[in-house]
Amino acid sequence: MKVERKCKILSKEWLNHDAVQLVLEVGDMVGESFRNPGQFVHVKCGEGLLLRRPISVCSCEENEQGDRLTLVFEVRGEGTEWLSERQVGDTLDVMGLLGNGFPVKPKGRYLLVGGGIGVPPMLGCARTNGGKSTAVLGYRSKDKAILVDEFQADCAKVLLATDDGSMGYHGFVDALVRQELTEDKNYDAVLACGPTPMLRNVAKVADEFGVPCLVSMEERMGCGVGACLVCVCDMKDGTRKHACKDGPVFDSKEVDWDV
Amino acid sequence: MKVERKCKILSKEWLNHDAVQLVLEVGDMVGESFRNPGQFVHVKCGEGLLLRRPISVCSCEENEQGDRLTLVFEVRGEGTEWLSERQVGDTLDVMGLLGNGFPVKPKGRYLLVGGGIGVPPMLGCARTNGGKSTAVLGYRSKDKAILVDEFQADCAKVLLATDDGSMGYHGFVDALVRQELTEDKNYDAVLACGPTPMLRNVAKVADEFGVPCLVSMEERMGCGVGACLVCVCDMKDGTRKHACKDGPVFDSKEVDWDV
Amino acid sequence: MCKLILRPIRDEKPDRSVRPAAPEENLPPVDMSVTLAGMTMKNPVVVASGTFGFGREYGQFYDLSELGGICAKGLTLHRREGNPGPRIAETPMGILNSVGLQNPGVDAFIETELPFLRQYDVKVIANISGNSPEEYGIMCEKLSEAGVDMIEVNISCPNVKAGGLAYGTRPELAAEVTEVAKAHAGKVPVMVKLSPNVTDITEIAKAVEGAGADAVSLINTLRGMRIDINTRRPILKMNTGGLSGPAVLPVAVRMVWEVSNAVKIPVLGMGGISKGEDAAQMMLAGATAVAVGTALFADPYAPLTVRDGLEKIAARQGLSAVSQLTGGVKPW
Amino acid sequence: MCKLILRPIRDEKPDRSVRPAAPEENLPPVDMSVTLAGMTMKNPVVVASGTFGFGREYGQFYDLSELGGICAKGLTLHRREGNPGPRIAETPMGILNSVGLQNPGVDAFIETELPFLRQYDVKVIANISGNSPEEYGIMCEKLSEAGVDMIEVNISCPNVKAGGLAYGTRPELAAEVTEVAKAHAGKVPVMVKLSPNVTDITEIAKAVEGAGADAVSLINTLRGMRIDINTRRPILKMNTGGLSGPAVLPVAVRMVWEVSNAVKIPVLGMGGISKGEDAAQMMLAGATAVAVGTALFADPYAPLTVRDGLEKIAARQGLSAVSQLTGGVKPW
Ligand SMILES: Cc1cc2nc3c(=O)[nH]c(=O)nc-3n(C[C@H](O)[C@H](O)[C@H](O)COP(=O)(O)OP(=O)(O)OC[C@H]3O[C@@H](n4cnc5c(N)ncnc54)[C@H](O)[C@@H]3O)c2cc1C
Ligand SMILES: Cc1cc2nc3c(=O)[nH]c(=O)nc-3n(C[C@H](O)[C@H](O)[C@H](O)COP(=O)(O)OP(=O)(O)OC[C@H]3O[C@@H](n4cnc5c(N)ncnc54)[C@H](O)[C@@H]3O)c2cc1C
Ligand SMILES: Cc1cc2nc3c(=O)[nH]c(=O)nc-3n(C[C@H](O)[C@H](O)[C@H](O)COP(=O)(O)O)c2cc1C
């Protein structure tokens, strides 16, 4: 099995001052290793940095001429900075697809919750569900909003929130999740990706309404494949699982939210 | 004073499998710091390598639109490999011009001796002397020969040697230097650049004939400006001088050849 | 002479914008096998403990039989969940880790992981850490009965509070652990893994040699720290962690050189190896074989790259066997 | 709610191929001065001993008054020519050096170099190494008479055979040297430079504190080796040398954190600093000021880059004084 591939950048767009969208040509990667939306790739960011950077798959497709992968990432530090400086035609060293994403069923109806840079992987979920899902998307402010048009195209309903009220609901996504579930809790599951405090709150709300909830956890990674045991995620039962191999998506009830 | 400049690559040519010739646009570097041929620049070779690489100036000129510098270097290790992968239009981070070169006088007549990658800096000497000098150039083999046409254009006479006899004299340059000085020792000085054993032998021959001899020494460098004291060159009087600041060109009589 | 000067130099004018092809190399075959304390491996490249799990993950990408040996993830007598996260931080050409020996315990290894590894034609080295000499003894007994190829006694893990590090920094404790391990390991060779966080590593090496160790492996990680300047928190939840990766290579080479001059038992060299040249340095410094760890995270195929690079270097130097590199450095 | 959903998101369609401009930052001024053992510097950035000569070379490129302080090249009682070359080797994100204290001797420094440095508005720290406590004493006397701002007592140079390293690895010797230095330094503060090549650096730090040191500086270089695999020779003529540069940063941060928790005297932190963030880490770990060494070789302007980066970090964090970083790390 091949896990590491040189992938060409087919397109690059800046979505705002910090967020970049790349479309990559990834050979047979999707066909070989796609399981479900919410998986991630592990990207080498230049010679000067030892560790790869995990980036979630935003969306992907198999293709005769080479599978396609869309990544959306935010410039945070040296690695993502380097990545954001790549140009169309450049080649990236990508390992993937890795991990277990959200086990969405094509016939399911989901409440998709994304916060900040946790928004992109939810788009993949939206797209496997033929427009039946509802999306709740939260951003720092209006100028940080990304992919809203895309979600509107692929969801039955899109609710927006910003921390500063510059767009949509003034506040956090968990309030919108509560509002939505109060109106309609006929969802197969709540699926969420974003900062840990957000995930914790969303999980709590889902739990109150008795709706299953799956969350995608962000942990610092080494190998990305389950061998080095650094990407630890504490479970309620006292065990420590690994985001790259056992996750990054976990059942919110299994996660120990108190650490 | 400015010592570090971003310099654009104006042209790039492969002279053989290992040797690359770059022409750089270097702002006012030549006007600011040119002293004589045989100086060097200190080039940053990518983010992954900490130390700069010293490369001799092959030739240079002042220019209203930005001074020009020609470098010729051989791919030896990681740094020169990286350098050889740069393309026309790319920018290099160059410190220079550094060190003391050969104090050639425009009216002087010199016997220029270059061995291998020590050949390029001698071209700068040839060009300050209006074609009066003689060049003795040695290479590993014919396919390693570089800049021969250029020397032929700028010297009264060019003698060639190869270690394997595939071109010119079969043997080392010091034999040709001896032959030339036997015929004609009317030179102001012998100027030499190349591997240390070659320099030692050339110095010995020049000494036998009573002709002054200046040699350019290759030492591993740190700062390139005389501050870190790593580029040490042992002198006959027991002191240790520094190639980057006191050299790289030294009077062969002052150098301790026995270390 | 004059005719010579006027001779045309280049017979044809090549395209100077592309690099001319390199002359073809016809490299002779090299015997890549090495023998470390009686254990013969098909090549000198081992994967370092804790960076390769029990082989299952990387085994999906290539045949584990390509490797010389596998140092399995560090085992303890009982299952351990290890330290809380974050457990990794990146540093210039290195990483810090504070995994803290998360592992299923020695029995689970013997029952589940060893049979998996035994499917492959590769030497299996079990790596053990204990809280007391007795624990080391019990584990050695179990592992020697189960039939591993070698036991690597870790007296140098900087990521566990009890035992670990102290054994590695005090010669008399290191010797004691070694003696107990040897007494319980039966015919299985015992290799002791040394800590670099000491004033004089040869003292410890001599102590464990005196206590009967069959080999030493070094270096384990150097203790380091990284701070998130915005949160003002250490990135690692344990505050400090162990430094590995290319950054430590020169320290590792120096220590391998010192140790191999100080003891007669063979050395497994590691610390920062990511290419053939690094491995060759380590062997010239005195290592019989080498281990590759952190480099895996940048490139899962790193051990194979190291092996192939090493073979090429040996062939180019005209060696008939890669083992001819060992100890070949000529100090000034 | 529905209206909200249908609201257009982006009011204008920007060119998505270029990065949108960052919002403007209006950073408040920061007091950059720090006081190290009574010596006040206009900013916390010092250049590390041995990497900056006596300032003449880099002084051609920028005004030395821009720096907080200059640790001059290590001095000995008598002129030394240092070690034979090669004296430098490159390693991953680091360098090895084996200069071996080439210097004109303390008298020549006082006569020729100190007056040159005194032209600038910058603190001058003399760095001294001796073969015996007496030598340290004589040099301290001369330097305190000549009027340097601080004396850095190097008990940790790995590149000289006599004295140097031994003083730095044994607490009682370190204390002895410190006492003698203090007794002869008059009013000039004495800072002792510690070696990282030890099992427990806090032991040495506590010993020199007890002996009266006014400050400690750390880290000196880690001992390492690089081998030329073709010649089979160590690249350095001395076989081994001292490792410095970004590779050692995490080890230095860890040691500065340990030492500043173990002693009350201030710490000058160094080892691998090449940007503002590195310096901020070092200060959060407990350093009052920082030194920049190896980074100069990649970029002569590195100390100024570090200073400016540090100022920006402090301003962004809303600090009124950069000294508020010192010791600010919050361990888990
Ligand atoms: C499974 C998974 C999926 C992710 N998907 C996305 C995505 O789709 N888009 C996106 O913008 N970001 C995503 N992230 C976060 C992204 O990996 C980090 O922002 C990125 O690694 C930062 O690297 P840097 O070099 O820019 O930052 P630095 O701070 O310089 O990185 C230093 C080290 O810390 C690690 N690190 C720093 N921040 C994080 C973080 N938040 N999570 C994990 N590791 C971190 C880096 O990988 C690197 O090893 C994901 C993280 C995980 C674990
Ligand atoms: C004053 C001076 C002028 C030079 N002029 C030229 C020139 O015009 N053309 C040319 O091809 N080469 C020249 N060299 C040699 C050139 O600097 C080295 O070939 C180059 O540094 C090798 O770097 P690398 O990364 O490819 O090799 P590596 O072996 O990977 O380099 C590792 C380290 O060793 C140093 N190093 C390795 N070989 C040498 C060497 N022979 N001399 C000095 N440092 C070395 C490197 O600078 C680097 O720091 C000159 C050297 C000096 C001192
Ligand atoms: C994530 C990680 C986990 C490790 N776990 C262990 C371990 O369990 N036992 C052990 O002896 N060494 C362990 N080590 C140390 C390595 O085996 C090796 O000694 C060290 O990393 C240096 O080699 P490298 O630079 O090639 O990684 C670990 C290293 C890393 C990076």
Ligand SMILES: Cc1cc2nc3c(=O)[nH]c(=O)nc-3n(C[C@H](O)[C@H](O)[C@H](O)COP(=O)(O)O)c2cc1C
């Ligand atoms: C070339 C060189 C020479 C050095 N000479 C001295 C010295 O004379 N005295 C001293 O105390 N430290 C000396 N050092 C150590 C530095 O002062 C500093 O402690 C070390 O390099 C770590 O900092 P850095 O990583 O920023 O270089 C030297 C370091 C280098 C690289």
Ligand code: FES
């Ligand atoms: S990153 Fe190595 S186990 Fe998850």
Ligand code: FES
């Ligand atoms: S390279 Fe620093 S003194 Fe010459």
